[in-house]
Amino acid sequence: MKSEPDVFGIDDLRNAPDKTEHWDGVRNYQARNMMRDDMKVGDKVLFYHSNCKEPGIAGLAKVVREGYPDHTSWDPESKYYDPKSTPDNPRWFMVDIKFVRKFKRVITLVELKAHPLLEAMPLLRRGNRLSIMPVTQDQWNIVVGLT
DNA sequence: GCCAACGTTGGC
DNA sequence: GCCAACGTTGGC
Numbered sequence: 001m002k003s004e005p006d007v008f009g010i011d012d013l014r015n016a017p018d019k020t021e022h023w024d025g026v027r028n029y030q031a032r033n034m035m036r037d038d039m040k041v042g043d044k045v046l047f048y049h050s051n052c053k054e055p056g057i058a059g060l061a062k063v064v065r066e067g068y069p070d071h072t073s074w075d076p077e078s079k080y081y082d083p084k085s086t087p088d089n090p091r092w093f094m095v096d097i098k099f100v101r102k103f104k105r106v107i108t109l110v111e112l113k114a115h116p117l118l119e120a121m122p123l124l125r126r127g128n129r130l131s132i133m134p135v136t137q138d139q140w141n142i143v144v145g146l147t
Numbered sequence: 148g149c150c151a152a153c154g155t156t157g158g159c
Numbered sequence: 160g161c162c163a164a165c166g167t168t169g170g171c
Binding site: 002004050051052055109129131 | 155156157158159
């Protein structure tokens with residue numbers, strides 16, 4: 001899962017109440033579908049820092065609540081407001097994730113790209129801007145092994 | 148339903 | 160700040 005550290009980084013997750021936060025504001029159908037349909041409690045998360053000085057994986061989190069409607073989508077005050085989404089017919093979904101640990105150092109995008117066995121990671125595929133992407137267990141093991 | 152225009156993402 | 164890549168919008 002990608003996040004901009006200037007907006008909400010791994011430290012913000014660690015400092016959140018119960019080290020848990022809801023992943024609101026996702027307004028992309030593919031990412032929504034993954035949160036709504038695929039992600040389960042206990043699923044492990046690589047927490048990626050994007051759009052920053054040192055893009056890369058900063059730590060680990062886990063899913064603690066499965067997909068449920070993103071209430072910011074029907075809040076006119078929210079910058080994520082979508083008039084087509086209502087409590088009765090929600091268009092956007094989110095999950096809750098909880099901090100697991102922060103890596104001692106960021107596993108940089110450069111480093112990930114250089115690893116031959118990570119070539120197939122959606123994160124590293126050219127032009128992929130999805131904020132949520134699947135990771136295989138093998139890929140997970142390699143990434144965690146780089147710390 | 149096509150597709151040009153536009154907005155956003157995000158690395159560099 | 161540039162710009163490639165991609166998703167969305169909306170006219171037709």
